[in-house]
Amino acid sequence: MSSEPHNIEQTPEKIQSELETFRAQWRAEVTARSKKPEASQPSSQAGPSSSASKPPRKPDASQKRTAVPKGAAQLEDDDEYVQGHAFDELSTHGAAGEPVRVESSEVDNKEPETALEFYEKAVDRETTGKLGDSLRLYRKAFRMDSRVDQDYKNKHFPGRWKPAQINPSNAPITVPNVAQHSLDGPTLSLPDLIASFAGMSVQGSTAEVEGMPTPPCPISDLPDEILLHILRDVAILDVGDFVRLSQVCKRFAYLIATEDQIWRRVCLGSEFGFGSMVYHWQKEITWETLDPELQLGENLCGVEELQQRRADESEATTHALIHTLYASSWLKMFRQRPRIRFNGCYISTVNYIRAGQASGHHITWNSPVHIVTYYRYLRFFRDGAVISLLTTDEPKDVVHHLTKDNLMQHQNNGAPHLPSAVISGALKGRWRLSSTIDNPDGDLADVEGDLFVETNGVGPKYMYRMELSLKSAGKAAKNNKLMWKGFWSYNKLTDDWGEFTLKNDKAFYFSRVKSYGFRGQ
Numbered sequence: 001m002s003s004e005p006h007n008i009e010q011t012p013e014k015i016q017s018e019l020e021t022f023r024a025q026w027r028a029e030v031t032a033r034s035k036k037p038e039a040s041q042p043s044s045q046a047g048p049s050s051s052a053s054k055p056p057r058k059p060d061a062s063q064k065r066t067a068v069p070k071g072a073a074q075l076e077d078d079d080e081y082v083q084g085h086a087f088d089e090l091s092t093h094g095a096a097g098e099p100v101r102v103e104s105s106e107v108d109n110k111e112p113e114t115a116l117e118f119y120e121k122a123v124d125r126e127t128t129g130k131l132g133d134s135l136r137l138y139r140k141a142f143r144m145d146s147r148v149d150q151d152y153k154n155k156h157f158p159g160r161w162k163p164a165q166i167n168p169s170n171a172p173i174t175v176p177n178v179a180q181h182s183l184d185g186p187t188l189s190l191p192d193l194i195a196s197f198a199g200m201s202v203q204g205s206t207a208e209v210e211g212m213p214t215p216p217c218p219i220s221d222l223p224d225e226i227l228l229h230i231l232r233d234v235a236i237l238d239v240g241d242f243v244r245l246s247q248v249c250k251r252f253a254y255l256i257a258t259e260d261q262i263w264r265r266v267c268l269g270s271e272f273g274f275g276s277m278v279y280h281w282q283k284e285i286t287w288e289t290l291d292p293e294l295q296l297g298e299n300l301c302g303v304e305e306l307q308q309r310r311a312d313e314s315e316a317t318t319h320a321l322i323h324t325l326y327a328s329s330w331l332k333m334f335r336q337r338p339r340i341r342f343n344g345c346y347i348s349t350v351n352y353i354r355a356g357q358a359s360g361h362h363i364t365w366n367s368p369v370h371i372v373t374y375y376r377y378l379r380f381f382r383d384g385a386v387i388s389l390l391t392t393d394e395p396k397d398v399v400h401h402l403t404k405d406n407l408m409q410h411q412n413n414g415a416p417h418l419p420s421a422v423i424s425g426a427l428k429g430r431w432r433l434s435s436t437i438d439n440p441d442g443d444l445a446d447v448e449g450d451l452f453v454e455t456n457g458v459g460p461k462y463m464y465r466m467e468l469s470l471k472s473a474g475k476a477a478k479n480n481k482l483m484w485k486g487f488w489s490y491n492k493l494t495d496d497w498g499e500f501t502l503k504n505d506k507a508f509y510f511s512r513v514k515s516y517g518f519r520g521q
Helices: 012-040 070-081 104-109 115-127 131-144 148-156 190-195 224-237 239-247 250-258 260-268 292-296 303-324 330-336 404-409 419-423
Strands: 091-093 099-101 344-355 369-380 385-391 427-433 450-456 462-471 481-491 496-499 508-512
Touching: 115 131, 115 148, 131 148, 190 250, 224 239, 224 250, 224 260, 239 250, 260 303, 260 330, 303 330, 385 404, 385 419, 385 450, 404 419
Parallel strands: none
Antiparallel strands: 091 099, 344 369, 344 508, 369 385, 385 427, 427 450, 450 462, 462 481, 481 496, 481 508
């Protein structure tokens, strides 16, 4: 302030000079204050992106450089993260999960101390092409912590390794189990869901263009009696196509799941059901018709009468089991009761390791080994015949040739130039399922499920006998697995039985072969 009295008037020139001085001092103070924050922040953080969205970093010597223009810093960030992240890219993540560039000088200048820091430095060396240094650092990191790679993933890529929490009903977090919620109300069981389709009808398709008439749907106008007759004919032709019709509409799904008369016809018929199952020997091992005297035994009836009596007994057994074991459901019986399938073959794939011979001229630390793979094939026929084959040829080269005609053609190594010669080593045989003749005093449910197969041996004086059990593998498929129970060799000359150990043999699994037809032969 001036020491002059207040009543003394100052000249305009003096007042203007003081104002200019004050303005200069104010500009200097503002400039000084604005330069201090810029000097304390790294140049890469200049620009529109605020520092609050990125984790703080320790300042070092590499950050003490002149500030770059804001536009240049923003362009560098955009170019760096336009491309997708690779797993081995060295990066960290902000609070919102966005990637943040890590300066290589920070990793280089700081000496790693923990296993995670060694791993991070190894990743940086690998990205720059220094593979020797990265390998050395990787080894140090894993010596300190064997799970350091998981720590690295959890730190730098947390969103990619944690399963997403799905809450379909937008329930609060305090609800213990969000899986119990549903968008459409409580979940119905399968029987209740099928029952809910009872009142529905077959609906035609909608018009492709709004305002145009709908396409005709003649099947929606059919009475239920005619519709059920059509469905029954489809089931007799191919039961697989019959089941797939349930995917057409809800009305078809209800009829196929609940129409017991159709499933009764399928179970009792010889197309796919138990009318084609063989419960008594019907052929010799060489496929000749079994001697009538051996079939009749002490019975005095004829062969045709015996076959009819056995068919009646089989049907009576089916009717007895439907009520006691399968809850009076023909559909359940068809799915669960043991039966042989003829539209494919059963394949057993065996793998085992055999030790090789070590070299006598070289010193080796490890002995060589051989991985041996071979296959067993079983194809069943409705007349009680079976083809058995043991070979190293893969299924795609074998299954289409497993026919009676090919086996007869290639007996005694005939026609070796044909592709079907792969079955030249196949054996003829016969098969039957277990019944009350194996255990007359046993329960019907207990005696069923076993399969007996008898085939020729390696020579005319030998015979092979297999005992297998019908099982199911998987949730949807049924009767698609044959488990070993025993395997014997019988010498016809000495009347001796020898048992195979089955050390390496595996179960048979069913494979559908389209060339056999829908029903098989």
